[in-house]
Amino acid sequence: MPYRKAARGEGRRQGMSETIKIAALFIGCVFTDNIVFSRYLGENPAFAGPERIRASARLGAGVALVAAITSIAASALYYFVLIPLGIEFLKTVLFALLAALALWASGRVFRGERWGARFPAALHGLIAVISVALGLALFGIQSAEGFLHGALTGVFGGAGFFLAVVVMAGVRARVALSDVPQCLRGLPIGLISAGLISLAFMGFSGFFRSMTG
């Protein structure tokens, strides 16, 4: 009986530590290590996206969906195919193809036509989505903590991207009403604003550290 109790306690402790790890990953991806403000993924839509918050939220949700699908598929591909076969060097090409496939599929779902047919118009969207989806897929496998970690990095990272895009849309709407010097208008003031928000987000790291001891 004592053995069974000890085993049950050990199992519960492992479950707790796994839950804490997942919670830490979520807080890391959304707040302390936000993929836009700390990891610099997906600047294109965050800094040159729409000014309306509603449109930004739609964009953020769409990109987050593509990033999540790509990360789950990429993580499975990496841990169950590439590592066993010893062909990890193909990861960038295969993950890029997965991101393109996820983008194409979601384009079909949301629009009902071939999204990539209009090349120049689609280029900005493509760079934006590839930057986030491919970046999160590569970031998820970098720590080599297994399939679940890689897949969740994509899902939580997408949530962090959504938050960042909405925050930046609010900042852009506010900046549009201000008298900004000519040379700072557009992207420069967007980057400087992001730097200040990034400083604010850095504060969360201390908060989380003090919470977890």
Next chain:
Amino acid sequence: MRSIFDDARGGAPMDSRLALALAAVVALAVVTTGQLGLVIGAGAALCVIGTGLILAGLGRLIAPGTRWFVCLLFAATFASMADMIGGVAAPKIASAAGFYLPLTAVNCALAASWGAFEEGATPGRVLSGAVKKGVFCLAALTIVGCARELLGAGTLFGAALCAGFQPVRVIALAPGGFLIGGMALALACLIARRRAAKGGGKV
């Protein structure tokens, strides 16, 4: 109905230089020294020029509906090559750069493919444009890396420049990349405006 991804283009019209600058911004996460800027910039330049070379040769043969997909495929292939070359030539720096080396290379190559399929784009123009954009990526990332190293650590390519210099630590952190990037773009914008005003041209 507009696609959710159409919104990524934003309200303001974008030009190719701005697209390339935005594509290279991703590297600021790790470009905190001149060496890192040089290695990631060289990887991006290799990828941009390699993709440009392929598009200059085969651009007309690629079906319009598959262009972005083909561009992405070539960009990712050259990015993998750049990553492997970086791992052999400068293993420590490539390891510090991590996945940002191939990611920056893919982003820059995609942004540089802008205009490769336009009317009147000859193979020579596409190739020369790719070389110019590759050199721009290399120079921009190296300069930003040097600026962050100089201000954030008081060194340049690892060598201390002046004793007693008080480094601005925040420049080497994540917010510093945004601040330096924003200021560099503002400076470039100011110079372009002054030039245009002197020449009497359009800004």
